[in-house]
Amino acid sequence: MSEDSVHDDETFMARRNEARERIDALTGAKGGDAEDRQAWFEEVYSHANGDAAAIPWADLAPKAALVEWLEKNPGEGRSALDIACGLGDNAEAIAAAGYKTTAFDLSTAAVEWAKRRFSETAVDYQAGDLFNLPEDWRGRFDLVHESYTVQALHGELREASITAIADLVAPGGKLVFLNRTREEGTLADGPPWPVMPSEWRRFEEHGFVLHTESYFQIERPGRSIPHVLAVYRRPEVSG
Numbered sequence: 001m002s003e004d005s006v007h008d009d010e011t012f013m014a015r016r017n018e019a020r021e022r023i024d025a026l027t028g029a030k031g032g033d034a035e036d037r038q039a040w041f042e043e044v045y046s047h048a049n050g051d052a053a054a055i056p057w058a059d060l061a062p063k064a065a066l067v068e069w070l071e072k073n074p075g076e077g078r079s080a081l082d083i084a085c086g087l088g089d090n091a092e093a094i095a096a097a098g099y100k101t102t103a104f105d106l107s108t109a110a111v112e113w114a115k116r117r118f119s120e121t122a123v124d125y126q127a128g129d130l131f132n133l134p135e136d137w138r139g140r141f142d143l144v145h146e147s148y149t150v151q152a153l154h155g156e157l158r159e160a161s162i163t164a165i166a167d168l169v170a171p172g173g174k175l176v177f178l179n180r181t182r183e184e185g186t187l188a189d190g191p192p193w194p195v196m197p198s199e200w201r202r203f204e205e206h207g208f209v210l211h212t213e214s215y216f217q218i219e220r221p222g223r224s225i226p227h228v229l230a231v232y233r234r235p236e237v238s239g
């Protein structure tokens with residue numbers, strides 16, 4: 001299935017719009033403190049009653065930009081971690097490209113749902129909090145993939161997310177960062193809160209070296225949404 005399929009499905013999108021009103025009314029929908037925001041994610045998944053239309057970010061397909069990158073960068077048995085995996089489509093694409101893949105999400109409901117969707121999966125799905133992951137995950141993964149998590153966080157969690165993601169990449173490993181963007185210095189009325197260049201360039205403070213940076217638009221009815229796919233490499237010995 002392509003990433004666009006659900007967006008072209010009128011009944012699916014009608015259910016999504018209906019659900020949006022309900023979940024936008026929940027505490028934490030517009031931000032709030034870290035605890036409220038984290039509880040909101042769990043509520044969104046657990047109140048969806050198994051209907052992916054009620055998960056505003058669920059495409060039921062891997063991100064096209066990730067798939068394109070994976071075609072040129074197969075895993076050949078290397079390890080990968082998918083950050084905040086949601087319903088699992090990106091993690092499955094990473095595993096299908098030959099990476100030994102682990103995926104985690106804060107929401108246990110999301111993780112259980114992903115396991116049900118992909119019952120024969122090779123992915124190791126786990127419930128986990130980006131800010132409290134197992135100590136032995138630090139510097140462990142040859143590929144770390146992050147899409148749409150940083151833009152879904154704000155305030156102290158957002159600040160901390162760049163460091164938390166950087167910590168997971170093995171020396172010599174790669175980080176694939178895919179998020180919506182906004183111009184430097186502009187305000188965002190989120191969620192989501194698209195990322196500014198100065199935010200993802202903070203990976204460089206962790207010794208990462210920019211490999212490629214592609215800007216592109218995703219087209220939705222009546223609007224074009226700017227995105228970045230930034231690929232970083234962590235040197236063998238971090239500076």
Ligand SMILES: C[S@@+](CC[C@H](N)C(=O)[O-])C[C@H]1O[C@@H](n2cnc3c(N)ncnc32)[C@H](O)[C@@H]1O
Binds near residue numbers: 042057084107152
């Ligand atoms: C906008 S969704 C993106 C999901 C998926 N990465 C994608 O590309 O579709 C953000 C995800 O982050 C998860 N999340 C939020 N805070 C998290 C945290 N502290 N640790 C792990 N996952 C978190 C949410 O449960 C949700 O699944």
